[in-house]
Amino acid sequence: MSAPQTDGPRASAAPRQDVQALARDAQAPTADTDLVIDARHLSRSFGSLQAVRDVSLDVRRGEIYGVLGANGAGKSTTLRMLCGLLDPSSGSATVVGYDVAKHPEEVKARIGYMTQRFSLYEDLTVTENLRFYAGIYGVPRRTRRARVDGVIERIGLGDRRKQLAGTLSGGWKQRLALACSTIHEPPLLFLDEPTAGVDPLSRRSFWDQIHRIASEGTTVVVTTHYMDEAERCHRLSFIFRGAVLEAGTPQEVVARRHLRVVELDVPHGARGAADALRDDPRVEEVAPFGSRLRVAVRDRDPGEVARHVLDPLGVAYENCGEQRTTVEDAFVALVHEDERAHTRSQEPAP
Amino acid sequence: MNRMLAIADKELRQVSRDRMTLAMMVVLPVMQLLLFGYAINNDVRHMPTLVLDDDRSAASRDFVRSMEVTGYYDVVGHARSYGEVERAFRAGSAKVAVVFARGFAEDLLSGRGATLQVIVDGSDPQTVASATNTASGLAAERGASLSLRPVVPPMRVEPTIWYNPELRTSIFVVPGIIGVILTMTMVMFTSMAIARERERGTLEALIVSPVRSVELMVGKLLPYVAVGYVQITLILIAGHLVFDVPFRGSLPLLYAMSFVFIAANLALGLVFSTLAKTQQQAMQMSFFFLLPNILLSGFAFPWEGMPRPAQWLSEVLPLTHYLRIVRGITLKGSELTDVVRELGWMSVILVFFVTLASLRFQKKLG
Ligand SMILES: Nc1ncnc2c1ncn2[C@@H]1O[C@H](COP(=O)(O)OP(=O)(O)OP(=O)(O)O)[C@@H](O)[C@H]1O
Ligand SMILES: [Mg+2]
Numbered sequence: 069m070s071a072p073q074t075d076g077p078r079a080s081a082a083p084r085q086d087v088q089a090l091a092r093d094a095q096a097p098t099a100d101t102d103l104v105i106d107a108r109h110l111s112r113s114f115g116s117l118q119a120v121r122d123v124s125l126d127v128r129r130g131e132i133y134g135v136l137g138a139n140g141a142g143k144s145t146t147l148r149m150l151c152g153l154l155d156p157s158s159g160s161a162t163v164v165g166y167d168v169a170k171h172p173e174e175v176k177a178r179i180g181y182m183t184q185r186f187s188l189y190e191d192l193t194v195t196e197n198l199r200f201y202a203g204i205y206g207v208p209r210r211t212r213r214a215r216v217d218g219v220i221e222r223i224g225l226g227d228r229r230k231q232l233a234g235t236l237s238g239g240w241k242q243r244l245a246l247a248c249s250t251i252h253e254p255p256l257l258f259l260d261e262p263t264a265g266v267d268p269l270s271r272r273s274f275w276d277q278i279h280r281i282a283s284e285g286t287t288v289v290v291t292t293h294y295m296d297e298a299e300r301c302h303r304l305s306f307i308f309r310g311a312v313l314e315a316g317t318p319q320e321v322v323a324r325r326h327l328r329v330v331e332l333d334v335p336h337g338a339r340g341a342a343d344a345l346r347d348d349p350r351v352e353e354v355a356p357f358g359s360r361l362r363v364a365v366r367d368r369d370p371g372e373v374a375r376h377v378l379d380p381l382g383v384a385y386e387n388c389g390e391q392r393t394t395v396e397d398a399f400v401a402l403v404h405e406d407e408r409a410h411t412r413s414q415e416p417a418p
Numbered sequence: 419m420n421r422m423l424a425i426a427d428k429e430l431r432q433v434s435r436d437r438m439t440l441a442m443m444v445v446l447p448v449m450q451l452l453l454f455g456y457a458i459n460n461d462v463r464h465m466p467t468l469v470l471d472d473d474r475s476a477a478s479r480d481f482v483r484s485m486e487v488t489g490y491y492d493v494v495g496h497a498r499s500y501g502e503v504e505r506a507f508r509a510g511s512a513k514v515a516v517v518f519a520r521g522f523a524e525d526l527l528s529g530r531g532a533t534l535q536v537i538v539d540g541s542d543p544q545t546v547a548s549a550t551n552t553a554s555g556l557a558a559e560r561g562a563s564l565s566l567r568p569v570v571p572p573m574r575v576e577p578t579i580w581y582n583p584e585l586r587t588s589i590f591v592v593p594g595i596i597g598v599i600l601t602m603t604m605v606m607f608t609s610m611a612i613a614r615e616r617e618r619g620t621l622e623a624l625i626v627s628p629v630r631s632v633e634l635m636v637g638k639l640l641p642y643v644a645v646g647y648v649q650i651t652l653i654l655i656a657g658h659l660v661f662d663v664p665f666r667g668s669l670p671l672l673y674a675m676s677f678v679f680i681a682a683n684l685a686l687g688l689v690f691s692t693l694a695k696t697q698q699q700a701m702q703m704s705f706f707f708l709l710p711n712i713l714l715s716g717f718a719f720p721w722e723g724m725p726r727p728a729q730w731l732s733e734v735l736p737l738t739h740y741l742r743i744v745r746g747i748t749l750k751g752s753e754l755t756d757v758v759r760e761l762g763w764m765s766v767i768l769v770f771f772v773t774l775a776s777l778r779f780q781k782k783l784g
Contacts, residue, residue: 151626153782172781177628185619191435192428203424204627249623 102129103162104256104287105150110159112145119145121310122159127289127303132282134301135291136399142310143291144184147258150289151181164256177206180254184261186245190234194225197233197248205252219247239270246277250286257281259290263297275300295396306399313402318395325398327352330370332361332378333386341383348377352401360388364397421629425637429611433641439607443645447599447653462548462723467491468506468515470498475523481534482516484560490552491516503537507580509756510742513539513722514549526573533574540579541749542590544720550577581666581749589664592657593744594717596650597737600676601683601711603649606704607642608687613700616691625781635779639684646680647673654748667747671754675747678764679740685771692778711737739764 105127112120120142127133137143148154150163152172160167166174188197198216207215220226223243228236233244242262250257259278263271275297282288290301298304298318305315314321334341338359345354345363350373352364365373371387378385433439467485471478485491494512497503506512517535525532534557538549557573615621624634650673657663686707694700712718714732721729721738732738739760746752754761 148622153622153626155782173628173630176626179626181623181626183619183622183626185622187618187620187623189428189432189620190618191432196428196431200424200428201623201627203427204421204624204629206421206628209420 103127104129105133105161105163105289107146107150107161107163108159110146110149110156110161112142112149112154113157119310120149120156120307123305123307123310123312124159125150125305125312125315127287129287130282130285131302132278132288132290132300134298134304135289135307136293136295136298136304136395137291137307138293141293141307143293143307144260145310146307147181147260147289147291151179151258152176178254178256180249180252180257182245182249182257182259182262184264186241188233188241188245188248191232193230193232194220194236194244195229197244198251201248202251207252215251219251223247238266239274242266242270242274243277246274250281254286256287257289259288261291261293263292263294271297295394295399298395298399304395306402308403308406313406314399322393322395322398325393325401326367327364327393327397327401328366328368328370329362329364329391329393329397330374331388331391332363332374333359333388334361334383335359335385337383341378341381341385344381344383345374345377348373351377352404353397355400361385362391362397364393364401366401419633421627422633422637422640425629425634426640429638430641430644433645443603443649444652446603447595447649448656462545462720463490464492465490465514465545465549465722466494466512468495468497468503468512469493470500470503470515470517471496472520473518473522475518477523477526477532478518478534481518481556481560484556485516485553488552488556490548504580505756507539508746508750508752509759510746510752513542513545516553531574533576535576535578537578537580539581539750541581541745542720544590545722546577546579550575553577589661589749590745592653592661592663593748594741595657596653596676596744597679597715597740598708598712598717599649599653600646600680600740601737602704602708604642604646604680604683605687605690605707606701607645608639608684609690609694609700609704610697611638611642612688612691613694613697616694617696631776631779631781634781635688635775639688642684643677643680646676650676663748665748666751667753668751672744672747675740675743675757675761675764678761678768679736679743682736682764682768682771685768685775688775688779689771692775692780711735714738716741733763734767736764736767739767 103126105125107123107125110120110123111118123142123146125133125135125146135143135146145154149156150161150168152163152168152175155169160169162168163175164178168175189200192200195216198219199212202212202216220229223246225240225244228240233241236244246259246262249259263274266274271294278288278290279300290297292298301318303315303317304321306313306321314324316324332341338356338361342354342356342361345351345361350365350368352366354364355362363370363374370390374385374387469482471482482493486493491514495506497506497515503512503515506515515537517537519533519535522532522534534553536550536553538546540546554575554577557575560573612621615624629637654663654665658665687704690700690703690707694703710731714724714728715721715735715737716732717737721732724732742760743752743757743764746757
């Protein structure tokens with residue numbers, strides 16, 4: 069497997085203008101008319117809990133669409149409504165050309181869905197799992213064996229065919245689950261947190277596979293709470309407390325926040341320095357990485373701001389230069405903005 | 419069809435790999451068989467009784483009336499021949515028959531001493547003791563007052579036991595175990611099999627697939643039908659080897675009848691699976707259901723000895739009807755015409771459970 073072309077956000081020291089280069093994994097299709105998913109104002113409540121509120125998504129053919137959000141944000145619930153597994157409380161969605169509420173079975177026949185829990189039968193072998201999913205997706209008996217064998221070879225499980233799925237490692241389970249959900253070669257693939265709990269190396273090769281699948285013409289919708297994975301999507305939505313806070317290409321999402329980021333090396337007193345920076349209203353976010361501080365500032369020279377804050381305190385530090393702004397920086401800022409708006413709206417009027 | 423077979427095939431592989439379940443399927447029937455080999459004896463009242471009166475005298479009528487007064491015998495009709503008695507026994511509509519031979523009154527009045535015959539369906543040993551003991555006591559008492567010249571004894575009861583002359587409880591219990599084991603395993607395994615998919619998250623993948631509800635349900639249940647037949651066969655063989663239980667009826671008939679019973683229980687298991695969130699809940703529900711089955715169906719206690727409301731309640735349990743069928747076929751050689759009424763009831767229950775299951779079993783989450 070080849071190394072991924074995009075490095076993680078931390079490893080890259082490119083300036084933020086280079087963000088555009090990140091989508092070079094595959095060129096995003098741009099035709100607006102070719103919508104594979106057109107969801108309008110989806111909401112879903114469980115009792116008094118509103119898990120998803122007014123979510124609209126449009127996913128174009130052949131793109132990798134990311135749905136980002138923290139635990140409990142409502143990612144799985146959104147996906148389940150798009151798959152016809154859950155009825156929305158309100159709103160509607162057209163998926164692969166069918167209204168999900170009216171023709172859920174038509175939709176189901178044309179999608180693959182890898183659930184968050186992988187949905188493998190732990191007491192069946194690798195081959196048996198694949199053969200079972202091929203069976204229930206109606207892959208004809210004649211071609212089933214060849215299809216299953218081909219898939220096993222491709223994902224590199226050739227010498228583990230007879231191994232029980234339950235005894236596979238996390239990374240292998242993930243690959244097998246992906247293979248199971250694509251055994252019928254669906255035009256649209258939903259992946260619900262496919263990389264949760266999987267080591268970084270497996271994550272990278274998994275994303276390579278997602279790109280390979282997409283380049284073969286499959287549209288992929290993937291949820292994740294890893295922000296670095298967001299940069300490997302063509303477009304994405306960020307869901308926070310059930311609602312879409314922001315959507316667009318990673319570049320757009322980053323650009324809209326007007327952030328600039330600097331990294332400082334503070335050998336002594338990094339914690340105090342971080343607190344001091346955080347208390348400054350100009351600073352959006354401070355993230356410590358050992359003795360390194362990553363400081364995000366809106367619309368200003370971040371080095372300048374750091375100097376203003378730290379020099380009076382007599383803290384010794386080294387400016388490691390301005391960094392590329394990542395999707396993670398953008399989302400952290402976005403959540404802060406939302407929280408500020410939230411608390412402001414809850415304060416009593418003077 | 420292909421999709422359904424894929425599910426059935428997968429289910430069978432899983433069952434065969436689950437040592438614990440497999441052991442339960444085999445060990446449970448045999449264990450129960452040995453445990454229940456000796457059942458509790460019980461005072462049985464309201465035994466359905468036929469009268470075969472060739473004497474047609476005041477004395478015979480008087481005796482029948484006094485039998486009814488004891489509360490042990492419910493006269494359900496009059497028979498004209500032993501053949502009629504046998505038919506009634508096989509269909510289970512009577513358990514006891516009193517036979518007065520011609521000259522009964524004359525023998526009694528003349529002081530020669532009269533004999534009446536009490537025939538009991540011995541396939542249920544618990545009724546036998548009640549039927550014969552009560553009749554003997556009654557004969558001694560009534561005989562003394564009806565007879566003109568006191569002779570000892572003026573009236574004698576000649577007990578005749580059909581189907582199980584040695585009064586072995588095991589003969590009665592073993593066929594019943596077939597019903598109890600099937601109830602238990604069929605309901606429990608299906609409800610747990612689906613709860614397991616729910617618990618492990620694989621159900622989500624199943625319902626997002628284009629598999630139709632019917633394919634999913636039938637595919638899931640098919641392997642358990644096979645398991646049920648294995649269990650029936652196992653108990654019949656073990657019962658024959660260990661307790662020397664005879665098999666008098668038709669095996670194909672029993673197997674055919676069993677299908678309706680198995681299907682009813684599987685459907686109920688499906689209903690439970692739609693209610694249970696975890697395997698543990700499914701198991702609890704199954705045990706909850708099993709309890710009234712054991713107590714009310716006539717398995718542990720004779721049905722005739724139960725209070726009326728309990729009897730009504732028991733009619734909604736498929737086991738009550740299946741027990742009559744399986745005992746009838748194995749012990750009395752009942753034929754289709756003998757058990758058609760029970761079959762009818764069982765079918766009604768089956769349709770009800772299947773309807774309930776398909777209403778509740780939706781290809782949706784939450
Ligand atoms: N069937 C359900 N019944 C009740 N509440 C539910 C149900 N499904 C989800 N929820 C709730 O809805 C909210 C959103 O859940 P959801 O699973 O969509 O989040 P998520 O973004 O997928 O989170 P995670 O990263 O943990 O998977 C959560 O608070 C969850 O507890
Ligand atoms: Mg989720």
